[in-house]
Structure formats: C-alpha cells, structure tokens
Amino acid sequence: xxxxxxxDIYLSTSLASYLDRKLLVxxxxxxxxxxxxxxFDQFANAVLEGACERVIVGEQYCDIPLGLYVIRGxxxxxxxxxxxEREELPPHMIRVSEAxxxxxxxxxxxxxxxxxxxxxxxxxxDFD
Amino acid sequence: MxxxxxxxxxxxxxxTVELKNDLAIRGTLHSVDQYLNIKLENTRVVDQDKYPHMLxxxxxxxxxxxxxxxxxxxxxxxxxxxHDAARREARGG
Numbered sequence: 001x002x003x004x005x006x007x008d009i010y011l012s013t014s015l016a017s018y019l020d021r022k023l024l025v026x027x028x029x030x031x032x033x034x035x036x037x038x039x040f041d042q043f044a045n046a047v048l049e050g051a052c053e054r055v056i057v058g059e060q061y062c063d064i065p066l067g068l069y070v071i072r073g074x075x076x077x078x079x080x081x082x083x084x085e086r087e088e089l090p091p092h093m094i095r096v097s098e099a100x101x102x103x104x105x106x107x108x109x110x111x112x113x114x115x116x117x118x119x120x121x122x123x124x125x126d127f128d
Numbered sequence: 129m130x131x132x133x134x135x136x137x138x139x140x141x142x143x144t145v146e147l148k149n150d151l152a153i154r155g156t157l158h159s160v161d162q163y164l165n166i167k168l169e170n171t172r173v174v175d176q177d178k179y180p181h182m183l184x185x186x187x188x189x190x191x192x193x194x195x196x197x198x199x200x201x202x203x204x205x206x207x208x209x210x211h212d213a214a215r216r217e218a219r220g221g
Binding site for chain 1: 189
C-alpha cells in the first residue's frame with residue numbers, strides 16, 4: 001500500500017478532509033454528537049474536541065456539553081460535515097434546558113415502552 | 129474487491145444510501161474504500177422532517193458496516209459487465 005500524497009485527500013474516503021471541522025456524528029444507539037474532529041484512524045475511531053450531545057425530542061432540543069471524546073469506530077453510523085452557512089435545525093424547533101429535555105426524553109421513553117407492552121399483550125391474539 | 133472496483137466506477141453518480149437504522153440519504157458518490165465506506169456530497173435526507181438534525185449536512189462519511197442498500201440509477205449499472213466480473217471472481221477465488 002503506497003502512502004497517500006496530499007492531493008489524495010480530496011479523492012479518497014479518508015476522514016483527513018474533515019480534520020478540525022465541526023461535525024455531526026451519528027452513533028448506532030441513536031445519539032447525535034457534535035464536535036471538532038481532531039483525530040481518526042482506519043476503524044473510524046475518532047477524537048472529538050468540544051463535543052456535545054444534541055438531544056431532540058419532538059420540537060424541543062438541547063445541546064449537552066461533553067468535552068473531549070474518543071469514539072470507538074464500531075459505533076459510528078455517519079460523520080457529517082455541518083454547513084456553517086445553513087441552519088443546523090429547522091426554525092420551528094425550540095431550545096430548552098437540559099432538565100427539560102431529560103424530562104421530555106423520559107416521557108417519550110415511557111410512552112414507547114407502554115406501546116411495546118400493549119403490543120405484546122395483543123400479539124397472542126394473532127391478528128393478520 | 130469486486131464491489132470496491134464497481135463502486136469506484138460509479139463515482140460521480142447520484143445514489144441513495146439506505147442505512148441499517150432506516151435513514152436514507154441521497155447524494156453524489158464522492159469516494160469509496162476497501163471497507164465500502166462511502167463519502168457522499170451534496171446530500172439530502174429522504175425523509176427530512178423525521179431527521180431535523182441532518183438539515184445542514186451537505187457532505188458525509190458513511191461507515192460501510194452500517195449500510196443496508198445502495199440504490200443506483202437503473203441505467204447506471206452495466207449488469208452484464210458485473211455478471212462477467214462475478215463469474216471471473218468465482219473462478220479465480
């Protein structure tokens with residue numbers, strides 16, 4: 001394997017072109033992290049500086065600061081470059097506090113758990 | 129290696145990548161690597177309202193391991209060529 005020259009960065013799938021940029025990282029567990037890419041490797045392990053988690057529940061969102069993060073590559077779904085000239089979120093969304101978003105997350109989680117148990121109770125009826 | 133070579137020939141085409149988490153992203157294929165990691169440019173999400181956080185993402189890197197489908201334009205595929213290549217790989221491998 002030959003070493004990539006400086007021009008190859010623009011053609012290859014390496015994350016080198018994303019270094020020092022503000023990125024959105026989607027994880028397999030559904031989390032959305034944002035931060036500046038400082039390092040990466042062939043497994044898509046990544047170091048994000050100034051990371052925060054953007055939690056979105058319905059129309060509400062909150063950015064929870066996390067600091068310096070090392071992400072194991074197997075959890076990475078997508079790494080997206082945020083276009084600074086565009087709005088990161090639709091304008092109708094409301095920014096709330098961390099406590100409020102955690103409360104909203106709990107409500108959403110309980111609602112989906114309830115839907116899950118109701119579905120399980122109905123499954124034995126074997127509707128088609 | 130076969131699909132890596134195949135995707136290299138598709139660079140520049142519009143594709144839709146459907147991920148295992150059901151997110152579907154349309155964009156221009158910028159590059160691909162041996163793990164079938166994909167870089168897309170000029171991206172837009174298929175169901176934008178469901179994924180508000182993706183609004184300002186225009187370029188992205190997609191880890192190969194999370195791809196479910198890569199949807200191609202029907203005339204972007206020379207099926208006979210692929211068919212021959214697959215037969216050759218099967219014979220050689």
